[in-house]
Amino acid sequence: MDIIKAPRGVRDILPDEAWKWAYVLETSRKVAGFFGYNEIHLPLFEHTELFSRGIGDSTDVVEKEMYTFLDRAGRSLTLRPELTASMVRCYLEHGMSKKVQPVKLWSAGPMFRYERPQKGRYRQFWQLDVEALGSEAPEVDLEIIAFAIYLFNALGLSNLEVVINSVGCPVCRPGYRDALKRYVGSNFDALCNTCQNRFERNPLRILDCKNERCREIMKDAPGIADYLCDECSEHFKRVKEGMTILGINYKEDKNLVRGLDYYTKTAFEVLSGELGAQNAVCGGGRYDNLAETIGGPHVPGVGFAAGIERIVLTMEGQGCDFGQQPGIDVFIVTADDLAKNKALKLLYDLRHEQISVDMDYTGKSIGSQLKTASNREAKLACILGGVEIEKGVVTVKDLRKGSQSEVANDSLIDYVKANLAG
RNA sequence: GUGAGCGUAGCUCAAUAGGUUAGAGCACUGGACUGUGGCUCCAGGGGUUGGGGGUUCAAGUCCCCUCGCUCACCCCA
Numbered sequence: 001m002d003i004i005k006a007p008r009g010v011r012d013i014l015p016d017e018a019w020k021w022a023y024v025l026e027t028s029r030k031v032a033g034f035f036g037y038n039e040i041h042l043p044l045f046e047h048t049e050l051f052s053r054g055i056g057d058s059t060d061v062v063e064k065e066m067y068t069f070l071d072r073a074g075r076s077l078t079l080r081p082e083l084t085a086s087m088v089r090c091y092l093e094h095g096m097s098k099k100v101q102p103v104k105l106w107s108a109g110p111m112f113r114y115e116r117p118q119k120g121r122y123r124q125f126w127q128l129d130v131e132a133l134g135s136e137a138p139e140v141d142l143e144i145i146a147f148a149i150y151l152f153n154a155l156g157l158s159n160l161e162v163v164i165n166s167v168g169c170p171v172c173r174p175g176y177r178d179a180l181k182r183y184v185g186s187n188f189d190a191l192c193n194t195c196q197n198r199f200e201r202n203p204l205r206i207l208d209c210k211n212e213r214c215r216e217i218m219k220d221a222p223g224i225a226d227y228l229c230d231e232c233s234e235h236f237k238r239v240k241e242g243m244t245i246l247g248i249n250y251k252e253d254k255n256l257v258r259g260l261d262y263y264t265k266t267a268f269e270v271l272s273g274e275l276g277a278q279n280a281v282c283g284g285g286r287y288d289n290l291a292e293t294i295g296g297p298h299v300p301g302v303g304f305a306a307g308i309e310r311i312v313l314t315m316e317g318q319g320c321d322f323g324q325q326p327g328i329d330v331f332i333v334t335a336d337d338l339a340k341n342k343a344l345k346l347l348y349d350l351r352h353e354q355i356s357v358d359m360d361y362t363g364k365s366i367g368s369q370l371k372t373a374s375n376r377e378a379k380l381a382c383i384l385g386g387v388e389i390e391k392g393v394v395t396v397k398d399l400r401k402g403s404q405s406e407v408a409n410d411s412l413i414d415y416v417k418a419n420l421a422g
Numbered sequence: 423g424u425g426a427g428c429g430u431a432g433c434u435c436a437a438u439a440g441g442u443u444a445g446a447g448c449a450c451u452g453g454a455c456u457g458u459g460g461c462u463c464c465a466g467g468g469g470u471u472g473g474g475g476g477u478u479c480a481a482g483u484c485c486c487c488u489c490g491c492u493c494a495c496c497c498c499a
Contacts, residue, residue: 005472008490059497064497120499258498260498275499276493308499311499333459335458364451364452365452371458371459371460375459381458383458385457386457387457
């Protein structure tokens with residue numbers, strides 16, 4: 001029988017990589033603390049309707065990328081493809097509008113999308129998600145963008161491009177949509193097939209088509225900036241002012257449109273050259289109508305999601321520092337069977353002192369055990385045998401220097417601590 | 423979902439133009455060194471050449487199917 005392998009598009013994060021993830025997540029947790037965001041854990045699956053209504057029925061994510069299934073009671077459930085809808089659902093369900101606004105939350109975990117796997121794109125992938133709910137203030141948009149930038153700086157990333165745009169709101173977007181259609185209509189035949197399809201369904205998406213000719217045509221397309229209502233225009237202006245005050249470099253890209261229906265006003269992405277076609281390391285924006293779409297009252301919100309795989313890939317590509325790879329400090333070597341019980345006791349005594357220590361249980365030769373100690377990159381080896389037991393000592397070998405000395409049992413812990421510190 | 427390239431040991435890769443028993447480095451285990459690692463030398467274990475079918479006297483190599491990986495489109499994080 002064949003060995004069962006992992007399904008397509010998913011992968012194991014092995015220890016060699018997992019410690020890097022831990023670094024990214026720990027750094028995120030710290031930044032969240034500085035920015036006053038609280039961690040939250042949300043379910044991996046929700047009612048399908050949450051996503052189909054929240055994200056939008058005609059979006060690619062909902063139309064063809066969701067893992068949807070019926071549970072044993074016949075309910076239609078879906079593995080979450082993103083976190084924003086769940087965040088809003090959670091806010092509504094727990095009456096968070098009664099708390100101080102905005103409610104600032106963050107979470108990290110796996111998302112699921114049935115897509116063709118590619119570099120930096122998997123069917124199960126991790127996102128860091130940061131959301132601020134319950135405030136219209138443009139300063140909150142600014143804070144969300146600044147959070148992302150602050151995090152990426154803390155991780156040592158460079159050469160990132162920040163692009164922002166305003167996608168308007170239900171008041172002004174229809175007018176822009178019409179203007180865009182009037183412009184595109186005169187060039188309709190020159191558009192690629194997909195864009196011709198988009199013309200009726202979602203003309204805004206023609207703006208970020210990658211096709212050469214479409215790009216050429218859209219270069220002179222009307223920008224939404226000229227069609228924003230006063231409120232959206234003021235809001236956008238204020239966000240940009242804030243960016244300048246904080247010294248965040250950005251590019252205004254009038255062609256930036258986001259694929260999910262719920263975005264209003266501010267939309268932004270952070271791009272990395274390290275990722276090939278999947279160049280967005282982070283994306284987000286404001287979604288003032290999402291809460292109503294899923295049946296709640298009006299709750300404005302703004303947030304972003306960043307892909308952990310893509311962050312790690314970019315960091316590796318740029319040679320960023322991930323901190324210290326976890327390893328062992330001390331390895332205990334038993335020279336003979338007489339020492340086994342003493343060694344066991346020592347093993348746990350050191351662990352109780354919060355020293356990372358390990359030993360070999362297989363009874364290999366002393367040479368092999370030291371080899372293992374080297375392999376594990378232990379700093380010290382504690383050698384125990386009949387000789388040591390008789391004298392009431394432990395032979396401590398410094399594997400970095402090659403020197404060793406006999407240390408009395410009762411001063412061993414202090415000796416080990418002193419030598420690890422040094 | 424569409425297109426292209428690629429699947430050989432745990433990893434990185436060899437293997438004339440179809441031709442014997444599919445090799446090497448790293449890693450692993452052991453020995454030289456019987457209580458001292460890294461360096462060196464030696465030895466050992468480990469493969470249904472992703473899976474299935476076909477062509478052939480003969481297939482890792484050619485053909486088909488399938489699974490997977492990679493890249494691009496699409497979309498996005």
